Amino acid sequence: MILEPNNSGFSASGTFANRFTALHPDKVKAVAAGGINGLLILPCDSLQNVALPYPLGVSDMEFLIDVGFQKSAFAVTPQFLFMGALDDNDAIPYEDGYSIQEREQVFQLLGKQMMPDRWENCIEIYQQQGVNAVFKTYQGIGHEQTPEIKDEILAFFKDKME
Numbered sequence: 001m002i003l004e005p006n007n008s009g010f011s012a013s014g015t016f017a018n019r020f021t022a023l024h025p026d027k028v029k030a031v032a033a034g035g036i037n038g039l040l041i042l043p044c045d046s047l048q049n050v051a052l053p054y055p056l057g058v059s060d061m062e063f064l065i066d067v068g069f070q071k072s073a074f075a076v077t078p079q080f081l082f083m084g085a086l087d088d089n090d091a092i093p094y095e096d097g098y099s100i101q102e103r104e105q106v107f108q109l110l111g112k113q114m115m116p117d118r119w120e121n122c123i124e125i126y127q128q129q130g131v132n133a134v135f136k137t138y139q140g141i142g143h144e145q146t147p148e149i150k151d152e153i154l155a156f157f158k159d160k161m162e
Helices: 012-023 071-076 100-109 114-128 147-161
Strands: 031-034 079-084 133-138
Touching: 012 031, 012 079, 031 147, 079 114, 079 147, 114 133, 133 147
Parallel strands: 031 079, 079 133
Antiparallel strands: none
């Protein structure tokens, strides 16, 4: 699955693209996702001895899909993940997207402040887990995709098609 640059997965669709890749890395050649609340699905079962069920992590993935989390396939899937440094469009505090328990786990384990704390903590975890990802934090940008960002996404996908 290669997404078109203008439909690369931004905001809620970016969260979908990130989660879909974790669920089905064998079906994804490359993914771009941005504007995602500074929160990536974490490719681990737990953090600080706290279990991370889907959609925060993968501790219960085997119950969601027959094969469970395919860690090695996810780790090698090329990913372009981005946030605007001024993005303040945070869905975590709202009940329509996250349960009280999920919200408390996110705040406790990754940070209440979306930018830069939560985002940087997610980046660090992906790097520790060896995920093949390019991380971009665009200075002076909020919750938006500029032509520069779209060009970088297009270049990323073109590179992965070769």
